[in-house]
Amino acid sequence: MIEIKNIHKSFGDLNVLNGVSIEVEDGQSLVVMGKSGQGKSVLLKLITRLLYPDAGNIYIDGDDLGSLNSKRLSECRLKFGMLFQSAALFDSLNICDNVGIGLKAYNRYSDAEIQSVTQESLERVGLVDVGDKYPAQLSGGMRKRVGLARVVAMKPKYILYDEPTTGLDPVTSAQIAILIKEMQDDLNVTSIIVTHDIPTGFFLADKIVLLDQGNFSFVGNVEEMRKSEMKSVQDFISGYKEEADIKFR
Ligand SMILES: Nc1ncnc2c1ncn2[C@@H]1O[C@H](COP(=O)(O)OP(=O)(O)O)[C@@H](O)[C@H]1O
Ligand SMILES: [Mg+2]
Numbered sequence: 079m080i081e082i083k084n085i086h087k088s089f090g091d092l093n094v095l096n097g098v099s100i101e102v103e104d105g106q107s108l109v110v111m112g113k114s115g116q117g118k119s120v121l122l123k124l125i126t127r128l129l130y131p132d133a134g135n136i137y138i139d140g141d142d143l144g145s146l147n148s149k150r151l152s153e154c155r156l157k158f159g160m161l162f163q164s165a166a167l168f169d170s171l172n173i174c175d176n177v178g179i180g181l182k183a184y185n186r187y188s189d190a191e192i193q194s195v196t197q198e199s200l201e202r203v204g205l206v207d208v209g210d211k212y213p214a215q216l217s218g219g220m221r222k223r224v225g226l227a228r229v230v231a232m233k234p235k236y237i238l239y240d241e242p243t244t245g246l247d248p249v250t251s252a253q254i255a256i257l258i259k260e261m262q263d264d265l266n267v268t269s270i271i272v273t274h275d276i277p278t279g280f281f282l283a284d285k286i287v288l289l290d291q292g293n294f295s296f297v298g299n300v301e302e303m304r305k306s307e308m309k310s311v312q313d314f315i316s317g318y319k320e321e322a323d324i325k326f327r
Pocket of ligand 1: 089113115116118119120
């Protein structure tokens with residue numbers, strides 16, 4: 079379980095998070111929506127302790143991140159997989175090596191084991207016969223799948239997704255969203271998905287929060303968000319529609 083309690087984070091004069099609190103139960107998927115620059119990525123970085131909060135606590139399975147020594151923090155980080163918008167593949171490594179790199183770094187598996195987990199992970203995301211190719215030879219959607227295979231290979235308990243469908247066309251976005259959902263159901267992972275893509279968010283969410291000016295202005299489920307007449311929700315939805323109109327005109 080992930081518990082975020084009263085987290086504050088500023089960069090100099092810029093107040094990004096202003097006391098946010100939320101809990102994510104095991105097996106649940108939390109979708110974090112919000113306009114660009116509201117602190118969604120910062121929130122993910124705080125959860126994996128790539129950034130430190132100014133105040134507040136984050137508990138992972140009851141462990142207060144702020145009180146863990148570096149060894150226990152490393153162990154805790156192993157519970158997390160993270161998929162970035164760019165998929166962050168290494169251009170000079172082939173797809174197999176890109177997927178296996180985390181396992182290799184772990185220094186605990188034989189080459190044969192790594193190969194078998196890599197293969198299994200690639201199949202899980204619907205990729206076959208691409209192991210010898212290089213990232214530049216794949217489409218954006220396929221690269222995203224490779225990124226997901228790399229995350230899955232590590233068998234994380236938690237997966238954090240930062241804008242997993244941004245930059246993809248609507249059909250590919252939907253395919254990736256379906257894949258994420260399958261992953262959730264099959265592997266029983268707990269996820270936090272940051273996205274400003276409303277269809278993806280609604281499809282994946284057990285719970286949605288809307289980050290707006292440092293706080294969660296809305297917390298609820300998909301149905302509640304659809305029906306919400308709150309100004310921040312309405313603004314967010316209408317902003318999204320305008321953006322989509324411009325994009326597909
Ligand atoms: N390491 C950093 N140093 C200074 N400012 C930062 C840093 N990381 C993020 N910010 C600022 O914090 C705000 C929120 O950023 P971010 O979480 O990336 O937004 P988004 O919701 O688009 O993911 C932005 O104004 C960004 O410029
Ligand atoms: Mg971001």
